[in-house]
Amino acid sequence: MGKHTHKGNCQVCGRLQAVTKKGNIANHGYDVDGFRHMHVGTCQGSQKKPLQEERLYADEQIAYNNYCIDILCPRALANVSSYMPKFYRVKKGGSVFGRVMSDISNYIGMPSWKVQITELSIEDAIGYFRPTITNEDALIERERNIRKREIEDEIKYRKRYNDALQKMIDELYGTPLIPNE
C-alpha cells in the first residue's frame, strides 16, 4: 500500500478520499443512499483530480442531473398515464410464495437458484392484491401511481444531489488539499 500524503474531495460523490501519488482520487465505492438509477460499484470520481483542483466532472454531474430533471423525468411522467404494467411472481432463494410485482428490473440477470420469476395473468395478479384491489383498472392505476412517485422521488433526489454538489464546488474548488496528520 503506497503512502498518500493528502486527502481531497471526490468530484462525483463529494466524500473526502485519499489522493494517489499521481494526484488523483483513489478508487472508492459509491454508496449514496441507494437510488437504483444511479451508478453503483466504483465511484466515477475515482482516478480523477480532486474537487479542490478540478471541477469538470462535478459540473458534468450537475448538467446530467439537470438533463434528467428537465427532460427525461418529465418525459417519463408524461408516459405514465399510458403505462401498461405486466405482473410477475418473484421467489427469492427457497421462498415458497414469493411476492407479486411489476417492476423486476432489480432481478434481471440473476441466476435461477437465487430468484425465480414467473409472469402472471392479470387475474392472478388481482388475486394477490385482494381485497385492496378487486379489478384490472384499479391494479393498473396502483402501478401507475407507484411509477409516478418513483419518478417524482428521482427528481427530488437529483435536485438534492445537485444542491449538495454545487455547495461543495463553491466551498472547495480552488482550496488546498488536506494534508495527512
Ligand SMILES: [Zn+2]
Ligand atoms: Zn466518489
